[in-house]
Amino acid sequence: MAVSDTTTAPMNHRRPSNARSILALTGPAYLWLVVTVLLPLAAMFYFSFLSDVPLAARDWHATLANYAAFFQQDFYRTLMWRSLRLGFEVALWCFVIGFPCAYVLAKTIKGRWREALFLMVIIPFWSNALIRVFSWTMVLRGNGILERFLDWLIPGFGSLDLMFTYAAVVIGLVHSYLPYMILTCYISLSTIDDDLIDAARSMGASRLTVLRRIILPLSMPGIVAGAVLIFVPVIGSFMEPRILGGREGTFLGTVIEDQFTAVFNWPLGAALSFILLACVMIIFAIFQPILRRAS
């Protein structure tokens, strides 16, 4: 047997079975992806060129009107800018709040305390998103928890009603997506050798210079990954804007949701979704050189 193994005939026998086992192992995953992602996406892409939902009772034909609507009506472009701005601002606030937290977790705190603090970062992931958002309504509304707390802290503070404002949407989204930024920054910060920081200080660098020249550049992959992970879902988000923003919470995501659930204009909703997707891709294409350098 050992001898025949070295000849070519048995080898040729084994090759097809090798291919078969590769197919058997990877097949289910690809099939799953095709059925659950690509097919619906393709169907949506098809819908986006129709004049109406393709049901038996309806009269429909192929058209570019859904895409044209976006370019003809200022309303959609304003919404696109609002959504992009929201995505940018949420990612920025997540960085401003999350990076120092990740730094402390990675560089200052060791052992059990780190685990405990990590748990506190992860907990938002465990709770239901809807409950999380509704609990914010109780904090942010007039005479709510935040107002009473500030009034207790600073007597005569007055009233503060953040509910149904742009700020409320940002607060809710930052809360939801902050863990992504903390975790990605933590990972890239913890790979920075402490000796690098010591070395920079030994050469006379102030803490600010160390941050600017060593820590930020070396943790850029984590910052960029976190920003992308936050930016993409936030510009399409509809739940937080709807519940916390009210009338102020109209973004492209909520309009798209409306097309599917309220107005029943799937073709327009699909067309707007693909325009949003195209926008994200264009942005990434523009920032590609920076992203590549960062990682």
Added chain:
Amino acid sequence: MASVTVSHVNKAFGDFQALSDVSIEFSDGGFYALLGPSGSGKTTLLRQIAGFSFPDSGEILIGGEAVESLPVEKRNIGMMFQNYALFPNMSVFDNVAFGLMVRNTPKREIEARVGEALELVRLSGYDDRKPHQLSGGQRQRVALARAIVFRPRVLLLDEPLSALDKALRLGMQVELKRIQREVGITTIFVTHDQEEALTLSDKVGVLKDGKLLQEGTPRELYERPATAFAATFLGDANLFDGSADDGELALADGARLRTLEPLARTGPVTCAVRPEKIAIVAADAAISSDSNVLEAELEEIIFAGNSLNYLLRRGDVSLRVFAQNRAAADLQPGQRVRLAWRAADTIPVEA
């Protein structure tokens, strides 16, 4: 350039006393080795001098100026780290220029001085390389150039050669010594490698358990160790335990050894003898009157190329003797041999 004075420095980490009452004078332009096993406090001492942590009590002076409460970035020291700690996101040029850049040196001067520093470490033309494109020895040179380019008052080296393989290490020892001499900077380096300490430095301090046991030139330390620890940590040593009797060392089995100077004290005494100072002599050989003679049983011969390493036993004491290859006699394990060495090579040490 400046001298460094450490006086009565104490440092504890919780219950662990890392440094206790350490005082050392590092003279201007000298090359000083802090030698000790791991946990001896040598790295802690270096970090106090650098300013990464501060002593609980005691004084540290650099060039006569008290610095024990100044943080590292204000002390103007150059430091080279064990793993070199080059900035992976910067080129060789930017790494070396970093210390000048933070000092707001004009651009043209930075270029000139980085060029000089790279020339000094023989890495001219490597400006644009990234650290990951360099070999271990080249990274070490960049780290050294980076540490001295801004003309610090003191150069601190943490286990500078331990990450290199042996052939490179020997080359870098020579380089390091040449560069230190050319620059003339006060240099303090930490090592656990006794050979490195002896060959590189002009003064060595031996640390153990947070205390400075002994300091002196490499020769002094090697020839006249003050403690049994210093004798065995710096090179090899045979230790003879006995008691002082009439100025001589009386061993438990009745043999008597004369020492460097007649023993002034009484009671138990330990003496150290370097293995290469002992000769295995023929039974009928004439022995000079100032020599000690002992008999021992040869247990094993280890061939080490240029030398032979004899392991011997006398009672329950094991002994070692090193001999040059050319002088080696034809001996067999199990044989009883005569050992002889000069009384002056028998050094009383603290146990």
